[in-house]
Amino acid sequence: xxxxxxxxxxxxxxxxxxxxxxxxxxxxxxxxxxxxxxxxxxxxxxxxxxxxxxxxxxxxxxxxxxxxxxxxxxxxxxxxxxxxxxxxxxxxxxxxxxxxxxxxxxxxxxxxxxxxxxxxxxxxxxxxxxxxxxxxxxxxxxxxxxxxxxxxxxxxxxxxxxxxxxxxxxx
Amino acid sequence: xxxxxxxxxxxxxxxxxxxxxxxxxxxxxxxxxxxxxxxxxxxxxxxxxxxxxxxxxxxxxxxxxxxxxxxxxxxxxxxxxxxxxxxxxxxxxxxxxxxxxxxxxxxxxxxxxxxxxxxxxxxxxxxxxxxxxxxxxxxxxxxxxxxxxxxxxxxxxxxxxxxxxxxxxxxxxxxxxxxxxxxxxxxxxxxxxxxxxxxxxxxxxxxxxxxxxxxxxxxxxxxxxxxxxxxxxxx
Amino acid sequence: xxxxxxxxxxxxxxxxxxxxxxxxxxxxxxxxxxxxxxxxxxxxxxxxxxxxxxxxxxxxxxxxxxxxxxxxxxxxxxxxxxxxxxxxxxxxxxxxxxxxxxxxxxxxxxxxxxxxxxxxxxxxxxxxxxxxxxxxxxxxxxxxxxxxxxxxxxxxxxxxxxxxxxxxxxxxxxxxxxxxxxxxxxxxxxxxxxxxxxxxxxxxxxxxxxxxxxxxxxxxxxxxx
Numbered sequence: 001x002x003x004x005x006x007x008x009x010x011x012x013x014x015x016x017x018x019x020x021x022x023x024x025x026x027x028x029x030x031x032x033x034x035x036x037x038x039x040x041x042x043x044x045x046x047x048x049x050x051x052x053x054x055x056x057x058x059x060x061x062x063x064x065x066x067x068x069x070x071x072x073x074x075x076x077x078x079x080x081x082x083x084x085x086x087x088x089x090x091x092x093x094x095x096x097x098x099x100x101x102x103x104x105x106x107x108x109x110x111x112x113x114x115x116x117x118x119x120x121x122x123x124x125x126x127x128x129x130x131x132x133x134x135x136x137x138x139x140x141x142x143x144x145x146x147x148x149x150x151x152x153x154x155x156x157x158x159x160x161x162x163x164x165x166x167x168x169x170x171x
Numbered sequence: 172x173x174x175x176x177x178x179x180x181x182x183x184x185x186x187x188x189x190x191x192x193x194x195x196x197x198x199x200x201x202x203x204x205x206x207x208x209x210x211x212x213x214x215x216x217x218x219x220x221x222x223x224x225x226x227x228x229x230x231x232x233x234x235x236x237x238x239x240x241x242x243x244x245x246x247x248x249x250x251x252x253x254x255x256x257x258x259x260x261x262x263x264x265x266x267x268x269x270x271x272x273x274x275x276x277x278x279x280x281x282x283x284x285x286x287x288x289x290x291x292x293x294x295x296x297x298x299x300x301x302x303x304x305x306x307x308x309x310x311x312x313x314x315x316x317x318x319x320x321x322x323x324x325x326x327x328x329x330x331x332x333x334x335x336x337x338x339x340x341x342x343x344x345x346x347x348x349x350x351x352x353x354x355x356x357x358x359x360x361x362x363x364x365x366x367x368x369x370x371x372x373x374x375x376x377x378x379x380x381x382x383x384x385x386x387x388x389x390x391x392x393x394x395x396x397x398x399x400x401x402x403x404x405x406x
Numbered sequence: 407x408x409x410x411x412x413x414x415x416x417x418x419x420x421x422x423x424x425x426x427x428x429x430x431x432x433x434x435x436x437x438x439x440x441x442x443x444x445x446x447x448x449x450x451x452x453x454x455x456x457x458x459x460x461x462x463x464x465x466x467x468x469x470x471x472x473x474x475x476x477x478x479x480x481x482x483x484x485x486x487x488x489x490x491x492x493x494x495x496x497x498x499x500x501x502x503x504x505x506x507x508x509x510x511x512x513x514x515x516x517x518x519x520x521x522x523x524x525x526x527x528x529x530x531x532x533x534x535x536x537x538x539x540x541x542x543x544x545x546x547x548x549x550x551x552x553x554x555x556x557x558x559x560x561x562x563x564x565x566x567x568x569x570x571x572x573x574x575x576x577x578x579x580x581x582x583x584x585x586x587x588x589x590x591x592x593x594x595x596x597x598x599x600x601x602x603x604x605x606x607x608x609x610x611x612x613x614x615x616x617x618x619x620x621x622x623x624x625x626x627x628x629x630x631x
Contacts, residue, residue: 014195022202030213121212124278131217131274132202135224135267142263146382153389160396243627291581298578305574309565319561322624323575326557329620330579337582337609341589 001151008144015136030123032102035114036081042111048104049083049114050122051076055097063091070095076103076114089117173249176388179381186378193371201364208361217275219364223372224268225293230376231261232296235303236328239321249388251317254324256383258303260376265297288339295334299327313391412497416505417512423482424513430478434471434517441467442521446528456529461592464525465547465584468518469577472548475514476555477572479506480563489563493629503556503625507618510552511545518544536594543594546610547587553614554579557621560628586610 032050033043057075072087072095085103087095094101102123105116201219208215238254241247272290273283284290303323310316424430445463449456483489492502522540525531533540555576562571586609593603 011191014191018195018198018202021199025203030207123213125213127214127274127278128202128216131220131271134274135220135271139263139267143379143382146379146386150382150386150389153386153393157389157393157396160393295578295581298574302571302575302578305567306561306565306571309567309571318627318630322557322561322627326554326617326620326624327579329616330582333582333613333616334579337585340605340609341585344589 001148001155004147004151011140015140026125030125032120032123034081035076035078035083038083038107038114039081039111042107044106046104046106048102048120049076049085049116050100050102051078051082052100053077053095053097054082058095058097060095076101083114084112085114085116087116087119089119092119094119094121172392173388175249176385179385183378183381183385186374186381190371190374190376190378193367193374195371197364197368197371200367205360205364214275214278215361217271218361219368221268221271221275222365223369224264224271225289226369227372227376228261228264228268228293228296230373231257231264231380232300232328232331234380235261235300235324239324239328242317242321243325248313248317248391249384251321252387252391253380253384254317254321255307255387256380258300258307258320258324259383260379262297262300262304264376265293265300269293269297286342286345288335288342291338292331292335296331299331303327409498409501412501413505413508416502417509420479420482420506420509421512430475430482431513431517433478434474434514435520437474438467438471438517438521439524441470442524442528449529457596460525460529460531460595461588463529464591465588467521468514468544468548468587469551469580469584471517471521472514472551472555473573473576475517476510476552476559476576477569479510479556480559481568484563499626499629500622502629503560503622506560507552507556507621510556511549514548514552515545518548531595533595539594539600540591543587543590543607543610546607546614547583547590549614550583550587550610550617551576551580553617553621557625557628560625582609582613586613 030048032048033041035049035051038047038049054075054077057073059073061071063070069089070087070091072085074085074087074095074097076083076085085105086108087103087105100122102120103114103116104118104120105114107113108115197219201216205216205219207213234257235254238250238257242250242254269290272293276285277283303320306323307316307320310319442463445467449459449463480489483492495502522533526533555572558572558575562568562575565571586606590603590606590610593606
């Protein structure tokens with residue numbers, strides 16, 4: 001039994017480590033920040049900003065040649081702040097007014113505008129987390145229950161003796 | 172104690188460890204290092220879980236089918252325990268495949284459920300397995316329970332391809348308008364975590380089968396030792 | 407010839423006992439009648455809905471009829487140790503299966519034939535010209551349900567919760583029967599050309615053949631003493 005519990009502590013630790021690594025990956029690569037956080041913290045380097053393309057603010061210049069880049073200017077609105085975005089990158093159908101987008105790029109040196117070079121869709125990590133948790137937690141409980149039952153049964157079988165009739169009831 | 176059971180107890184650790192390592196590796200590759208899909212984005216990571224689960228549930232039914240045929244031929248009670256174990260684990264994997272598939276469908280197809288042929292076939296598979304377990308639950312004599320359950324599993328196994336075929340045919344006639352096939356760009360980097368997870372979950376299935384077969388066998392052995400089974404012929 | 411005379415005797419026995427007590431036929435008939443009434447209340451005012459759903463409604467009613475009839479098929483043998491008598495009888499078990507299958511087929515199809523005029527009346531259908539094809543569909547669909555249903559009835563007759571186990575086991579496996587029968591019926595009632603819905607009838611016939619053969623092989627394990 002002790003071996004069983006020890007094994008499962010190891011399993012749960014490994015799972016937690018992987019979960020932590022996945023979360024780190026999410027923070028670094030996937031999670032977008034709001035315009036408010038962008039303007040407050042002024043991060044350097046490539047960041048991802050999420051917001052709504054404000055209606056009426058989008059102006060686009062189509063690419064001069066096929067395969068060239070699209071130029072666009074719009075206001076990206078978050079809950080409490082907004083930032084002016086200048087986009088210079090591949091043509092993307094997702095760029096529409098009133099659509100919530102993630103813009104990948106960097107903050108302009110003046111700290112007021114954002115220069116984006118790529119778009120991305122809303123991250124829906126909630127689904128991924130739900131799917132993995134809903135699959136693995138019952139799996140873990142199921143397998144743990146089975147193993148524990150088997151260990152108990154082995155000890156019980158060793159301890160029980162086969163029913164013996166009364167021997168030698170002789171006068 | 173049957174020799175097969177002793178063998179299972181000796182070797183289960185290998186399958187469990189191998190399966191656990193592969194799943195851990197697959198999870199790491201799938202969640203941390205593999206790239207998101209060009210069309211679906213991050214959600215494609217659910218594929219690394221859903222596809223292996225679905226494959227393994229079919230594997231579980233195949234095991235059930237073969238063990239049932241073998242039981243009717245040789246009448247070995249340990250094989251019957253293996254069949255019973257495969258069914259129980261099959262229910263689990265089928266339900267998990269359906270749930271993860273549904274969760275994957277919501278962001279990609281914008282619906283929780285659709286009359287896709289594979290989804291319907293998997294639901295029928297789940298219902299057949301649940302029916303099998305209920306039949307076993309309601310029959311008390313071990314020999315008749317084993318025999319009838321084996322018959323049910325065999326008839327179900329013959330029925331499943333027919334169900335899959337007829338539902339597929341039916342859906343091609345009534346093609347829903349807004350469902351597109353799950354477009355995935357299948358970059359090479361995505362096939363590796365998928366393969367690792369598939370191998371890992373299959374190994375885990377074998378491990379679970381070994382453990383559960385022992386559990387069912389030992390339960391019957393304990394009942395026999397305590398004198399509650401009137402005949403030991405089935406052991 | 408013992409084989410065929412055994413089948414004949416079993417059909418005759420079931421027919422006689424049913425004609426004397428009329429218990430099975432009446433419960434099948436009245437249950438289906440209740441189903442039809444409820445559906446006609448729900449849908450009668452909506453012509454469009456009726457046209458689209460009538461095939462499905464028909465086969466829901468026929469399916470319920472079949473469930474009740476099949477359940478009773480082996481249950482009547484429980485009284486007076488008739489089941490044990492069947493098991494130890496030297497007649498080949500396949501003959502018992504085929505006899506029960508034919509008897510079930512007869513009963514369920516006769517109830518379905520009694521229900522057809524009710525469908526015409528309640529849902530305002532026009533089926534006179536299409537009657538032959540409709541009959542073929544009804545018989546092959548019912549044969550599919552009965553092939554598996556007779557086997558499962560033998561399987562579940564002596565277990566607890568017998569009445570609920572038969573539908574639970576039968577309905578998932580009978581999905582192809584329902585798909586084929588509903589699509590074929592929809593084709594007939596919708597006035598489509600025969601070639602359009604003929605593949606569904608082929609599906610039903612293939613299903614029937616496969617499962618009559620499989621059940622015939624397997625029944626000896628079930629009726630083993």
